[in-house]
Amino acid sequence: MQSKRRILGQHFIDDEETLRRIVALAEIQYGDRVLEIGAGKGSLTKELCRTRAKIVSYEIDRGLFPKLESKFSNIRNVQLVNANIFKSNISFDVLVANLPYSRSEEFIEWLAGKNFRKAVVMLQADFVDKILSRSGKNYRAVSVIAQFCFTIRRVFEVPAHLFKPPPKVSSSVIVIE
Numbered sequence: 001m002q003s004k005r006r007i008l009g010q011h012f013i014d015d016e017e018t019l020r021r022i023v024a025l026a027e028i029q030y031g032d033r034v035l036e037i038g039a040g041k042g043s044l045t046k047e048l049c050r051t052r053a054k055i056v057s058y059e060i061d062r063g064l065f066p067k068l069e070s071k072f073s074n075i076r077n078v079q080l081v082n083a084n085i086f087k088s089n090i091s092f093d094v095l096v097a098n099l100p101y102s103r104s105e106e107f108i109e110w111l112a113g114k115n116f117r118k119a120v121v122m123l124q125a126d127f128v129d130k131i132l133s134r135s136g137k138n139y140r141a142v143s144v145i146a147q148f149c150f151t152i153r154r155v156f157e158v159p160a161h162l163f164k165p166p167p168k169v170s171s172s173v174i175v176i177e
Contacts, residue, residue: 010040010061011163011166011167012040012043012163013122013158013162013163013164014041014043014164015162016047018162018173019043019047021173022096022098022120022173023044023047023048023050023096025155025173025175026094026096026118027094027118028048028051028053029053029093030053031053032053032054032093032117033053033054033056033091034048034051034054034055034056034093034094034095035055035058035085035090035094035096036048036055036056036058036095037095037096037097037098037099037107038058038097038098038100039058039059039064039068040061040064041064041067041068042071044096044098045057045068045072045078046071049072049075049077049078052077053077053094054077054079055077055078055079056078056079056081056090057078057079058082058083058084058085058088059080059081059082060082060083060085062082065080065082085110086103086106086110091114091115092116093116093117093118094117094118095111095116095118095119095120095121096119096121097119097120097121099121101123101124101127101169104123104124104127105127105142107121108131108142108145109145111149111150112145112149112150117177118175118176118177119176119177120174121173121174121176122158122172122173122174123171123172123174124169124170124171124172125157125169125170125171126170128172128174130142130143131146131147132146132147132152132154134147150176152175152176152177153175154172154174155172155173155175156172156173157170157171157172158171158173
C-alpha cells in the first residue's frame with residue numbers, strides 16, 4: 001500500500017544548496033509579503049524565514065501541520081496556515097512553492113488571477129515544457145494561459161535523488177513574473 005505522502009504527490013527536498021538557490025531567485029526585499037505553498041516538512045520555510053520578511057506558509061496536509069507548528073512555534077516572521085491555498089484570496093508580493101506536481105495546472109490558473117512581482121516554483125519538468133511550448137504536441141490551453149499572463153524562464157533542474165522519496169519524474173525550478 002502506498003503511503004499517504006506518495007498518494008498526495010509529496011516529495012520533500014532538504015538539499016540546502018537547492019533551497020538557498022530557490023530563495024535567492026525570489027529576490028525577497030524588506031517589507032515583502034511572501035507566500036509559500038507546500039510547506040511540507042519546513043525545509044524551504046526555514047530558509048525563507050532567514051530573509052526576515054513576513055512569510056505566510058500554506059500546507060494542506062493535516063498530518064504534517066502539527067509538526068510544522070512545533071518546528072516554527074518560536075519563529076516570529078512566519079504564519080502557518082493549514083488550508084487549501086487555491087480556496088484563499090491572499091495577496092502577496094513574492095511566491096515560493098514546491099507544491100505537488102498534480103496541482104500544477106490548477107496552480108497556473110490560480111496564479112493568473114493574482115497580482116504579484118515574482119514567483120519561484122519547482123514543477124515537473126514535463127509540465128514546464130508544456131507551459132513554455134509554442135506549438136506541437138506539448139502546446140495546450142495551459143500554455144496559452146501561462147504565456148499570455150506571465151514571463152516564465154526555466155532556471156535549473158533538480159535531480160530526483162535530492163528528494164525524499166525520489167519522484168519518478170524530473171523537476172525544474174522556474175521564475176514567473
